[in-house]
Amino acid sequence: MDGYPLFSLVPWTVFLPVIGLLLNLLVGKRLGEKGIGLIASLASGLAFVVSVLLAIALKGHPEAVTIPLAEWITVGEFNLSWAFRVDTLSVTMMLIVTGVGTLIHLYATGYMHNDVRHNGDPERYRRFFVFFNLFIVAMLILVSADNYLMLFVGWEGVGLCSYLLIGFWFEKGADGIGNARAAKKAFIVNRIGDFGLLIAIFLLFWNFGTLEFDGIFAKAAQAAPALLLAITLFMLLGVTGKSAQLPLYVWLPDAMAGPTPVSALIHAATMVTAGVYLVARSSPLYIQAPAAQMTVAWVGALTALLAATIAIGQYDIKKVLAYSTISQLGFMVAAVGMGAFVAGMFHLATHAFFKALLFLAAGSVILGMEHGEEHAAQGHSPGSHELDPQDMRNMGGLQGRMRTTFWVYLVGALALAGIAPLAGFFSKDEILAAAFQQTPAIFVLLIISAFFTAFYMGRQLFLVFFGKARSAAAEHARENPAIITVPLIILAVLSVLGGALNLPGVYTLEHWLEKSLAHVPKVEFTAWVALLSLAVALAGLFLAWLVYSQRRMPFKDTDPLARYLGGLFTAVYNKWWVDELYQAVIVRPYRRLAEFLAQPVDVGLIDGIANGLGSVSRSIAEQLRRFENGYVRSYALTILVGVAVIMAFLLFR
Amino acid sequence: MDGAMILEWVIKSIFLILVMTGGFAYVTLYERKVLARIQVRIGPNRAGPFGVLQPVADGIKLIFKEELVPAKADKLIFTLAPVLTVIPALIITAVVPWGTEVTLFGRTIKLYLADINIAVLYLMAVTSISIYGIALAGWSSNNKYATLGGLRATAQMISYELALGFAMIVPVMMAGSMSLVDIVESQKPVWFVFVQPLAFLIYFIAALAEINRSPFDMPEAEQELTAGYHTEYSGMKFALFFMAEYIKMIAISMIGSSLFLGGYRGPFVDQLPALGPLYLFIKVAIVLFVIIWIRATLPRIRYDRLMQFGWKVLFPLALLNVFVTGVVLILVGG
Amino acid sequence: MLTTGTIIFGVFALVVIASALGMLLSRNAIYAALFLVLNFATVAVLYLILGAPFIALVQITVYAGSIMVLFLFVIMLLGAEKLPAGEPLGHHRWIALLFGLVFLAELALFLVYRAGMRAAVNTPPLEFGSPAAVGMSLFQKYALPFEITGFILVVATVGAILLTRGEGFKGRKRTLEIQSQDK
Amino acid sequence: MIPIEYFVGLSIIMFVSGITGVLLRRNALVVFMSLELMFNAANLLFVTFAAYYQLLAGQLFVFFVMTVAAAEVAVGLALMVEIFKTKKSIDIDQMNSMKG
Numbered sequence A: 001m002d003g004y005p006l007f008s009l010v011p012w013t014v015f016l017p018v019i020g021l022l023l024n025l026l027v028g029k030r031l032g033e034k035g036i037g038l039i040a041s042l043a044s045g046l047a048f049v050v051s052v053l054l055a056i057a058l059k060g061h062p063e064a065v066t067i068p069l070a071e072w073i074t075v076g077e078f079n080l081s082w083a084f085r086v087d088t089l090s091v092t093m094m095l096i097v098t099g100v101g102t103l104i105h106l107y108a109t110g111y112m113h114n115d116v117r118h119n120g121d122p123e124r125y126r127r128f129f130v131f132f133n134l135f136i137v138a139m140l141i142l143v144s145a146d147n148y149l150m151l152f153v154g155w156e157g158v159g160l161c162s163y164l165l166i167g168f169w170f171e172k173g174a175d176g177i178g179n180a181r182a183a184k185k186a187f188i189v190n191r192i193g194d195f196g197l198l199i200a201i202f203l204l205f206w207n208f209g210t211l212e213f214d215g216i217f218a219k220a221a222q223a224a225p226a227l228l229l230a231i232t233l234f235m236l237l238g239v240t241g242k243s244a245q246l247p248l249y250v251w252l253p254d255a256m257a258g259p260t261p262v263s264a265l266i267h268a269a270t271m272v273t274a275g276v277y278l279v280a281r282s283s284p285l286y287i288q289a290p291a292a293q294m295t296v297a298w299v300g301a302l303t304a305l306l307a308a309t310i311a312i313g314q315y316d317i318k319k320v321l322a323y324s325t326i327s328q329l330g331f332m333v334a335a336v337g338m339g340a341f342v343a344g345m346f347h348l349a350t351h352a353f354f355k356a357l358l359f360l361a362a363g364s365v366i367l368g369m370e371h372g373e374e375h376a377a378q379g380h381s382p383g384s385h386e387l388d389p390q391d392m393r394n395m396g397g398l399q400g401r402m403r404t405t406f407w408v409y410l411v412g413a414l415a416l417a418g419i420a421p422l423a424g425f426f427s428k429d430e431i432l433a434a435a436f437q438q439t440p441a442i443f444v445l446l447i448i449s450a451f452f453t454a455f456y457m458g459r460q461l462f463l464v465f466f467g468k469a470r471s472a473a474a475e476h477a478r479e480n481p482a483i484i485t486v487p488l489i490i491l492a493v494l495s496v497l498g499g500a501l502n503l504p505g506v507y508t509l510e511h512w513l514e515k516s517l518a519h520v521p522k523v524e525f526t527a528w529v530a531l532l533s534l535a536v537a538l539a540g541l542f543l544a545w546l547v548y549s550q551r552r553m554p555f556k557d558t559d560p561l562a563r564y565l566g567g568l569f570t571a572v573y574n575k576w577w578v579d580e581l582y583q584a585v586i587v588r589p590y591r592r593l594a595e596f597l598a599q600p601v602d603v604g605l606i607d608g609i610a611n612g613l614g615s616v617s618r619s620i621a622e623q624l625r626r627f628e629n630g631y632v633r634s635y636a637l638t639i640l641v642g643v644a645v646i647m648a649f650l651l652f653r
Numbered sequence B: 001m002d003g004a005m006i007l008e009w010v011i012k013s014i015f016l017i018l019v020m021t022g023g024f025a026y027v028t029l030y031e032r033k034v035l036a037r038i039q040v041r042i043g044p045n046r047a048g049p050f051g052v053l054q055p056v057a058d059g060i061k062l063i064f065k066e067e068l069v070p071a072k073a074d075k076l077i078f079t080l081a082p083v084l085t086v087i088p089a090l091i092i093t094a095v096v097p098w099g100t101e102v103t104l105f106g107r108t109i110k111l112y113l114a115d116i117n118i119a120v121l122y123l124m125a126v127t128s129i130s131i132y133g134i135a136l137a138g139w140s141s142n143n144k145y146a147t148l149g150g151l152r153a154t155a156q157m158i159s160y161e162l163a164l165g166f167a168m169i170v171p172v173m174m175a176g177s178m179s180l181v182d183i184v185e186s187q188k189p190v191w192f193v194f195v196q197p198l199a200f201l202i203y204f205i206a207a208l209a210e211i212n213r214s215p216f217d218m219p220e221a222e223q224e225l226t227a228g229y230h231t232e233y234s235g236m237k238f239a240l241f242f243m244a245e246y247i248k249m250i251a252i253s254m255i256g257s258s259l260f261l262g263g264y265r266g267p268f269v270d271q272l273p274a275l276g277p278l279y280l281f282i283k284v285a286i287v288l289f290v291i292i293w294i295r296a297t298l299p300r301i302r303y304d305r306l307m308q309f310g311w312k313v314l315f316p317l318a319l320l321n322v323f324v325t326g327v328v329l330i331l332v333g334g
Numbered sequence C: 001m002l003t004t005g006t007i008i009f010g011v012f013a014l015v016v017i018a019s020a021l022g023m024l025l026s027r028n029a030i031y032a033a034l035f036l037v038l039n040f041a042t043v044a045v046l047y048l049i050l051g052a053p054f055i056a057l058v059q060i061t062v063y064a065g066s067i068m069v070l071f072l073f074v075i076m077l078l079g080a081e082k083l084p085a086g087e088p089l090g091h092h093r094w095i096a097l098l099f100g101l102v103f104l105a106e107l108a109l110f111l112v113y114r115a116g117m118r119a120a121v122n123t124p125p126l127e128f129g130s131p132a133a134v135g136m137s138l139f140q141k142y143a144l145p146f147e148i149t150g151f152i153l154v155v156a157t158v159g160a161i162l163l164t165r166g167e168g169f170k171g172r173k174r175t176l177e178i179q180s181q182d183k
Numbered sequence D: 001m002i003p004i005e006y007f008v009g010l011s012i013i014m015f016v017s018g019i020t021g022v023l024l025r026r027n028a029l030v031v032f033m034s035l036e037l038m039f040n041a042a043n044l045l046f047v048t049f050a051a052y053y054q055l056l057a058g059q060l061f062v063f064f065v066m067t068v069a070a071a072e073v074a075v076g077l078a079l080m081v082e083i084f085k086t087k088k089s090i091d092i093d094q095m096n097s098m099k100g
Helices: A005-060 A088-119 A123-144 A148-169 A178-208 A213-220 A225-242 A251-257 A260-269 A271-281 A283-287 A290-312 A317-337 A341-379 A382-386 A403-417 A423-438 A440-465 A472-476 A482-502 A508-514 A527-548 A560-565 A567-573 A575-627 A632-652 B003-038 B054-064 B075-095 B119-129 B131-140 B144-175 B180-185 B197-210 B235-260 B275-297 B303-333 C004-025 C029-049 C053-078 C092-114 C131-139 C143-182 D004-024 D028-053 D056-087
Strands: A065-075 A078-086 B101-104 B107-110
Touching (some): A005 A065, A005 A078, A088 A271, A123 A148, A148 A178, A178 A225, A178 A251, A213 A283, A225 A271, A225 A290, A251 A260, A251 A317, A260 A341, A271 A283, A283 A317, A290 A317, A290 A423, A290 A567, A317 A341, A403 A482, A403 A527, A423 A440, A560 A567, B003 B075, B075 B119, B075 B131, B119 B180, B180 B235, B197 B235, B235 B275, C004 C029, C004 D004, C004 D028, C053 D028, C143 D056, D028 D056
Antiparallel strands (some): B101 B107
């Protein structure tokens, strides 16, 4: 800490949101919507300010600093304190989490206002922001942790918050429990991953005797390779759960059941990047285990490709973005798997900008559609109520009615597709370059994914904004107020300029992160890889234009793509039946096992034992009851007999 | 432990008992005279000059009275109770010094029976067991008035014992010793009554209640309990109760004088130790006069008021006084 | 060896034992209480012999003077000195006596076989158990237990008042009701 | 002087008398008194060993026992009075149900 008092501010990144949520919890009822939104956004915003201060402090003093806050666990030799780690990696994450988080908070104050209007129950407004702040708290604990256990606390905390927020409209969805089911699914699938992380932590503790990062990393080189492989692979299981990678990605598309700001905050910008952060944080371990690194890279690449293909066949505006997120996370995981930690972190940052932008803009579109639907319902037939405001088949031609949204969406989509000067281009290109240098096979996979990415983004753009309106709601859609559009514009600007973080040749981010990840190999800028990726992106967009914009797509018509692809499109539309596969292979046998355990085993055997014990002890008690005659003196006599017997034993032993 | 020492102790003990019993006899006369004067009467004046032989006459009369024992009484305790009442009264003054030292028959004689370092504790111990006689007398009479009187006395004495104890602690704190000799000696510059008037007042009130003197003589309130715990007593047994009461009066006067009024201390006592007992006698006589005076003037207070006064006024006050004294002593004395 | 000390001790020990047995055997609770008072007073004398004058006098003040007076008071108040005869527990008395004797025998055996300290108790110097010494150690080394004891006393006082107070409240309310009815 | 065994033996006799009193007497108050007798036996031991080892702690412990005993008696007797009010008896054998 020597001479850098700014570092001791770090606990406030966590405290401020805590204060915010406590305030809202205690007095929020009296404050009304404006006050609640203000407090929540302010809490998050101040945390961002603190993060910026930390970043400034780190500039002068780039070495990692540990700020202990309190004694946490002291058991025998084992001593773990609740300590914050300030280094370039964690501060980068803090900046992203609080910065993007604050913008989403702002956006949410407007979005949830409409939500309350549409879905009733004004109490929810407060609850939403309490959860939001809680999420920020958990996420900051995760990224600022100085040891694996504290990281795990944050890890579980974000899991809990995602459960709470996905199920925010718990009474909605299929059969009235669809959203609750989605929340449950997210939680349970995440739990499988957490189990892996937990085992990894146990192994770490068992072998290194400590859970602090520095302590473990210092000894990592001496550890047995097999052990490191086990640890890193179990950790990978955690990563696949939290960062929605193969095979545990299935929860993320369903998680779109939550309100759009939730999707933006949790499932695009912050929580899902925790896995990437974990791998980057544990880079000293992964570097010692090349096999694990390879596995990570392959998992990421395959996920990127699989999710990209699925995204092509989706109609729900948010589902497309969800699969896109999975795909992009695959890019990042592949990057960190190949040792290109900086590239992964870079993509993480830019992705946070444009994916948050896309989600929020999608939310803006949905709000606009809802407006239009209301408007249409007033003027025309009431039958058009069943219309799904998230289905892209119902949209079209929105670019005229929602100008701002259109432009920012365009920026986001181009950035995601990887068009040249935008943020996504630089970060994705860096990953591709790294892949090309290390593992050409992965490079191929990723470049195909990039092509698909451009294609589905183009598809989405054309379906939503171009052509003619395909429903009354789309005809009457209108632009949203400034509270919603301003954060969008800010994010759009960030998406445009985000590439400047790590421009080839300048490498700001790389020099910055070097301090935390000094041991990782450098990635060279390769001109023709960049050109290839740009070409692929343009090709994808062009193909999308070819397919979707030439003809007007009428309502509920089959996708033009389906005609070219046939059965393949059905497979893509049905997400390669992965959910069904899981259902058949895992859930159903598991349920059958549970039923077997419940019926014959539990009712017959276990209950039999329990009841038998009960009746045995009851009959013994019937006999013993005679001693309980209620006479104090006879109890005293019993005590005396006992004492006399003990004394006799002591005397004659 | 030579023989002479034991002899000296025996003589001093006997002397003390004689003084107390003789004192008892003449305190009765003293009381009757003073009462009579206050009530503008003359008082006993037939037996001897100014009635000085009146106590003797009373004694002779009581000895020849018939001893009644109620049929359903518990005879053993009924007989034991008066004795149990007198004994504490007689032994309580054992630790009170009458003077410093005098030389008599070529031998330095200390003018006190025992100078023990727990004298005040001893006083409290004896006070606390002096309840038995009264309580047992009331109970063993098998008479509801007597029992009630005994119970009242018990409750009253337990209640006031606390305030009494706290009042007695104050001189102990001032002197830094529990020995009465030390306490008296430490009053050489100034009597404690001037430093601690409140403590003395509390001591005095509590002591009056402790010996069931007016206005705290509820246990023997004639109007409601006939004569309280000694209703059934007559003859010498009654005389013993009477005796105990008056000896206790003397005792508390002596103790109070020693604790607060400088005991045997007075002018020239250092030069002429024989003056000590005289000073003590004068002080005791004055205190006794006050006691009798109070009896003549104040009405008996109601029983519930008495208990309330004891618990809600006297006890907290005494406690507070001890506390304040402690604080001041620490601040001043270090 | 009969020294003066032993003889004095013997006399007092006899009184102690006799009064304990007297308490045990007397039918009348008042007598039991009085025997116990005698017992306590005699034990106080033993304390004096053992060089604990402070404890001895506290014993008299607290045990003989307060606790036993309270017992006596309650016995008299309740008129509970005698109970009707009759024993609801048939063999209880004999089993109790038997085990009491067994226990006594065991303790005696302990004393004989396991004692291993046939030393005499010397009367300690006078300052040993003096109020000053006791007070010093009470307020310095044992200040916390002392405070806790004080707290226990306060709690007990409150508890005792609360336990016996219930009727008083009702009674007062009743008189108030009667008074209001009169008006 | 007096051998320590004498005191210990005396304490044992007192203690056993107390136990027997608790077991045999039916008057709850006498049972209570027997408990006090047992306390006293223990106290005697404390003081004896305090003198034997010349340790003041034994005496102080007795002091604490006495104080706590006073508290215990105050509450105990209050309970007795209450029990007497409801049961109209102080027979310990009548106190054989949890409810008053």
